[in-house]
Amino acid sequence: MSVSVQPLQCTTDCKDQNFDGIILICQSYEQLPDELECLKAPLQDYSAVDCCVAEEVVVVKVPGLSGNRLVFACTGPVNRDYDDVRRFSDAAAKGIKRALKAGMQRPLLVCPPHSSYAKSTLVAVLGALHVLYTPLEVREHKSSPHKVAVLGVWAKNRAQGEAVTELATALESGRFVCRDIGGSDPERMAAPRVAEYVQAVFKDTPVTVTVVSHLNILEKEYPCLAAVNRCANTVPRHQARVIKLLYCGEGPVQQTLMVVGKGITYDTGGADIKAGGVMAGMHRDKCGSAAVAGFFQILAKLKPKHVKVVGAMAMVRNSVGSDCYVADELVVSRAGRRIRVGNTDAEGRMVMVDLLCEMKEQALQEVSPHLFTIATLTGHAVRAMGPHYSIIMDNGAAHRSGNALQWQKAGEVLGDLFEVSTIRREDYEFHKGKSEYEEILQSNNLPSSATPRGHQTPAAFLIMASGLDKHGLDSDKPLPYSHIDIAGSSGPFPGVPTGAPILAMATKYLEL
Template identity: 80%
Template sequence: MIYLFFVKHYSTVWIYCSFSTVCILEQNFDGIILICQSYEQLPDELECLKAPLQDYSAVDCCVGEEISLTKIRNVTLATKLNKIRNKTNALLFLLLCSLVFDFSACLYQCNLVIFLCHQPLEVREHKSSPHKVAVLGIWVKNQAQGEAVTELATALESGRLVYRDIGGSDPERMAAPRVAEYVQAVFKDSPVTVTVVSNLNTLEKEYPCLAAVNRCANTVPRHQARVIKLLYCGEGPIQQTLMVVGKGITYDTGGADIKAGGIMAGMHRDKCGSAAVAGFFQILAKLKPKHLKVVGAMAMVRNSVGSDCYVADELVVSRAGRRIRVGNTDAEGRMVMVDLLCEMKEQALKEVSPQLFTIATLTGHAIRAMGPHYSIIMDNGAAQRSGNALQWQKAGEVLGDLFEVSTIRREDYEFHKGKSEYEEILQSNNLPSSATPRGHQTPAAFLIMASGLDKHGVDSDKPLPYSHIDIAGSSGPFPGVPTGAPILAMATKYLEL
């Protein structure tokens, strides 16, 4: 159960100063946030809290069942934490978590509380105070524990902050050129190298499927596409190479297959796959893991509608040389990623122990199949043989970044085979994914086929492990704040948290 209690004055604690600098300070706190199973289990050091909690539980039957707030020493509180944050500037909170110290649980609880303190980018840019909470302290008995938790929690939250800035901001504030500027600023003077591709001729030559989606938006300079490439190389000999492509649709009108009936609202969130790529690189920049190389690509494109938009029935030849028939312009996410995935495939053949990924808010079917709150991961044969998807699922359990596992089947590949001699591959049928059987699995098969990864399966001389991750259900509610999925699971799995 989670109990939140607020009180003035407490002892020496570990502090987050503006979510970045860690130090030991004597601090007068505006409130205490207590996370535990039962206040009866409080240790001797917190004996002073037992009496107020017992008194409060006598008048509030919800204590022990849900989040509870109480008033101690005349601290005036609103009924909900978010109301307190919004009405009061520069609050100082002390977090009491994991009374019997468990590192993973403490890290999870820290990130949960910091997440509640998030201030959206547009708000930060128009208010004098960049944070809702000025200082967050963590109560621990051991200095080394405090240092380790604060370092990791700060790094993880910095990644989620980047994710939320890109993924949650409106389609003009985070139009593709401005995303590129933001990413360049974030990684200035860091171990991450950033390269931005903006030239239309280069986009058309190297990424023809992406260029087709960009064709309409390209007539508006502030909406023109960007491919943002990120590179991190850890110290020492490289033992593993991660290669990640993110879907970054800055706004999805549906294109010529326009989204109707009011379902276009919220489509600025269709860039959360690319936001996850940037967020993960921010964690890498903070923690600097050794022996790891990570290559990232953010496909930042607006799927606009107009006289120059790409349309169903068009034939587009992918970077891998596959003739693709467009079936539905609202299936643009797979189009903007497929050539970048092909480029990653080409590079992967030269890398040490490569693993390829695509991350996207790709299908409504993902939500229909698994419900909200869950990411879905699907392995190709080479990744499945190593148990990759199950490892991701296990890693996600550690910090509450939850996964369901799906399987790519033969009929998914059959679904995307060309239906006439004109095309080799059908991009999509003309139905929404949510109305299509296996609507979240078939796009993974398309990405494999259209990128040429089907030539690198388990029966090839050079098999390449690849996984597709659909975060349509887990990326966060709208209206609401993006969650940061799946970067906590990624960090847990590959950075050995």
């Protein structure tokens, strides 16, 4: 399966007649560079009759320009304390939507570089590409996979233009894969079909794919995941898959990234069923695994050297029925920890914990390893930080290196933003067993959004139940680990997944 990203074409001529309209993205048309001087006068004339030119997207007829028309989408202020580079992606998204309404099929995006934001042009292109993504189910039933024939990108010189378009294509291909998996419905991206999709995407690439499907292996190697899968396993098309990915860049390995993604293809809540009309949208509970696949797609395109990346996608359906796992059950994790199930709707930590344990075992043999879990894990993440931000939490070894703050800084470059949280002693206490039967309590029986520290405590559970607590700062072999909750940043429903947090991850580790 080819990843059919929207075609891009760069040009240094804003009057290039290969395009049928211009989309101008900037803070002020009065401060355009000399190369774009021809765009200034038409907007000055328009502003004389419409004072909303800086507040609303406008279309101006300009003879002699590409397509004789100009869409102006102002970013608004970009220098206030609370402004960030998303002003450019937001404006580009509005601009491309207006261009589509105007009937453009070959729009030229013009976003001159801004002195305060080194990647503003790239961010604008990515903003437009987000709008131009066509969902997988739509592509499979339409003759054309693209909303426009080509998206032009203006740059001052050819080298800059080619660099932006090549990088944007690589990054968008990762988001494309992430959206396909994360956004598609629970049947089109049921676990076996996710495995088929991933195998097709990475065929003949530097990424190696291994799929674990045999029930006996799942039960032996990943008992917590198998417990969640027990009900879904009775329906062949819903049976769990563990998808393992491996990328080894050229040259000596300098860093090893080990990433586990939550891939709940549909979350009914299980026996603790999601009642009250809150189940709709739960096909998006697989965006953590989708992000893992998306990051590997970027690796396959950019082929970075000296880095090894190990990935695991835990693809499971949390079904409800006579064979579903229930609260009060005792499950022994791969690390040998007795876990009391507190709530079957806390299934995400269950499907990831044994894979994290396996990564921990392997990490002891790797060069400079760092372990991660990525998940749409808690409603509390949205309650705490709002609907647009990923949250990252470090264990002691990761915190010592300043990892979370580095991720936050990397996220600011392309507008894939993070808030930093801290795993505290109360989070570990929360998950200690409450009787002699169990060592660890999986969760309480309240929604995470109604639980104090509801997005931090699952990170402590993952550390405890995977055995990572034996590799803290007080051990002979500390292992850096970070948990990333993307419940808020993964995107709205209804709507298209954002692809978070792969832009931040690529920025941090691939030296964009």
